[in-house]
Amino acid sequence: MKNIVIASDSFKGSLTSIEVSDAAEIGIRNVFPQCNVIKVNVADGGEGTVEVIVKALGGNIHTATVTDPLGRPINATYGIVEQKGIKTAVIEMSAASGLPHLLPEERNPLITSTYGTGLLILNALTQGCRKFLIGIGGSATNDAGTGMLSALGVKFLDSSGKLLKGSGSDLEYIAKIDVSSLLPEVKASEFIVACDVDTPFCGPEGAAHVFAPQKGATPQMVDVLDRGMFSFAKRIAATFNTNIIPIDGAGAAGGLGGAFKIFLNAHLTKGIEMVLNVISFDSIIRDADLVITGEGRVDFQTAKGKTAAGVLEHTKKAGIPTIVIGGSVEMCPTLKNMGFAGIYPIINTPVSLEKAMQKDFASANISRTIEQVLTTIKHFK
The missing domain is CATH 3.40.50.10350 (Glycerate kinase; domain 1)
Incomplete structure (x- = not known):
């Protein structure tokens, strides 16, 4: 060979x-x-994705002070690579909003938020990034991306006009979505999101019922979260004339996948596909006689x-x-x-x-x- x-x-x-x-x-x-x-x-869009892409494309690792799922300050890293004059940020949402940031007794998807992920995106925008490759595995949240969107300028208001902070418990109280303050830099950016589950936004097979128990939700919390997701979906439909519920992957990371799709016009793709496309894998294997791949456990999954x-x-x-x-x-x-x-x-x-x-x-x-x-x-x- x-x-x-x-x-x-x-x-x-x-x-x-x-x-x-x-x-x-x-x-x-x-x-x-x-x-x-x-x-x-x-890598498949989860842990290690930033390192893989940065090494493959000769980028750099940056550190930003953001907030963890409970709003506490933390330092989180992400990558920046530049190709043909375009700066691309490579982000793992778990760096800011992942479950490992919480002790077992702190896990509560009613109060956790993706706000820190929004701050990571914001930091990358200030570095001149206008393309984003984002892996959304390992989340500690079920806020439907409202925390992230709040950091980027979207406002969520209740029936009395009060500004909501963006958490799972807030979802059922959202009466108005105001995107007028969404940062123009965000509107000018391209988002590609690694999303390896086809979970719908809400319902029996949706984000809350399938994944929230892993994030600390009791059965009662699951009911509250799913009710909030359904209510928020109706508000999205009224605002954007789009039904978010059946979109494949809309329920990923507690609804963050759907938020990226609807609010930021993101392209949702499998994590490994995102990585292979970025590193031009088809060109790499063009003259290969054999390819060897592997993973820790090989089974039906x-x-x-x-x-x-x-x-x-x-x-x-x-x-x-x-x-x-x-x-x-x-x-x-x-x-x-x-x-x-x-x-x-x-x-x-x-x-x-x-x-x-x-x-x-x-x-x-x-x-x-x-x-x-x-x-x-x-x-x-």
Whole structure:
């Protein structure tokens, strides 16, 4: 083999995307020492996305003082890359509004807010950014994006004209939406949002019922939040003549996906697709004989927009055989029928989870697995 591309997600809790690629390269070199190995760091729009895109495009990391989900000041980082004179901000909303910022007893989606995410966008605007790549996984919020929008100039008023701050508990009291003060820089910007769930805005399968319990909501809170989401959806329909409820992904991040779509005219896309398009993945794999991808666990969920599935979608179009490795593999018909040339677990003996996730152990297993697979391929070539 002359050209092999490695494009793996991180093995969360064990190895970064870069470390997985380095380990796989060792296995390749042991079989094809003269092979041209191209290592591509990828992510699915969640943790690690900023680092991947900034490294791929030669950008920089910036730090801004914003607020956490409860309004407390924190420092959050985001990336800025520049291409053809256009500055692009790469933001993970969890950097400001993510669940890890809260202690378990602090989780309450009635009072948490995406205001800090709005401040991150605001900071990037002051740096001259007019294009935004935003991952919205890992939120601690169910405010339908009203906190973020408030930071950018949108006003939400109750029936008495009182300004609401933007939280889950405020949603059912919104009587008027005033977008007249939305910053002109926001209107002039392009937003691409990584959204990997097709959750509707509200209802039994909506944001509150599906995700709010993970963010600390009791059954009673879920009812209040869903009632508020439905009320806000009616207000949006009256203001914009648009039904937000059935839009795929409108319920992502507690309704933040819908807010981006309706208020900021964002394009919602799968996280891995956003990343692969930005780094020009199709050009990278053009001359590849084989592509190796991977993720910590490979199972039925792999097909639902995870990194390996996104890589495979591109390689299949190019006619390039692709194998996937995983820290663990749970084989199922969905996985078997995806079209991988091979699906390989890197663990070949019973071990504890703690042992399996040790960096040196996982790296050695990746190298060994790739070497074994390529040895077989070499034998039949």
